[in-house]
Amino acid sequence: MKILVIDDHALVREGLRQVLKGLDENVDVLQAGTCEQAFALAQSHLDLDLALLDYHLPDMTGLQALDIFAERHPELPIVMLSGSANYQIMQQVLKSGAAGFINKSSLSDELLRAVRQVLDGNVYWPEDRQQGPLTVPNENPNPKSTLTQRQELVLQGLLDGQSNREIGKSLSLSEETIKTHVTSILRHFEVQNRTQAVVAAARKGYKPRETS
CATH class of the missing domain: 1.10.10.10 (Winged helix-like DNA-binding domain superfamily/Winged helix DNA-binding domain)
Structure with a gap:
């Protein structure tokens, strides 16, 4: 298992690396302090299983980086990390196609639960205590589905x-x-x-x- 952690604070990256060991003692955690470093690592490690991406980075925003990852590595699940559980931010992240959102203040157990859920092919979103479950505004309120x-x-x-x-x-x-x-x-x-x-x-x- 190989996971890329993208955060400009070395202590945060190391802390996440230690927590991710709870998934598998042999998990390979790659670290990047900027988006450019992250893009280079993703290009040289095409077998990545997951990326944890900080919302605030020095060279571009997490949302901008998310768009680039989606273009270059569309099959790579991206989980956004943020020190703020702002409801509007979570909505933006959801609409941008991330596989999940995790507050940096989350306990280790919640972080591991979220990562496992995304690795299983699902999406993880915390429930906002005031706003309720996250939803995305309908692009078409009455979509005509061709699904059976x-x-x-x-x-x-x-x-x-x-x-x-x-x-x-x-x-x-x-x-x-x-x-x-x-x-x-x-x-x-x-x-x-x-x-x-x-x-x-x-x-x-x-x-x-x-x-x-």
Whole structure:
């Protein structure tokens, strides 16, 4: 497993490296203090599994860097880090296609839970205590979907953060059948992975089911 940590503070990078050891003692954590360093590392390590990207960096903003990563490495999941859990910032990050958002003040257990969720192909977003679950404004409030009813049920599972096995169990379908439906969903939204499909679906008005 190989993870890229991008933050301009060496102590923060080292702290994250130590926390990420909780995923796997042999995890390879690459470190970059600027976006340019990060882009160079990503280009020379095409087998990266994940990148943790600070929102505030010296050479450009995290959102600008996110756009460049999306263009150069569209399959690489990016999780944004920020010292502020500002709701507007989280909305911007979500709309920009990040796979998750983590507050730097989060406990180690929450950070590891978020990273595991993203590595499993899901999206991680903290629930804002005042604003409630994050949502993306609809680009089209009444989208005409060409997904089949079964594909929409599978998509709902993706939005809820379920694995293929969990979706298959809930729909009484095999995992292979779910994979086939997921492939069709990716093609429908013209994306390359589950994370991008969830973001694209959110932009079209699809939402995770509310949990009590």
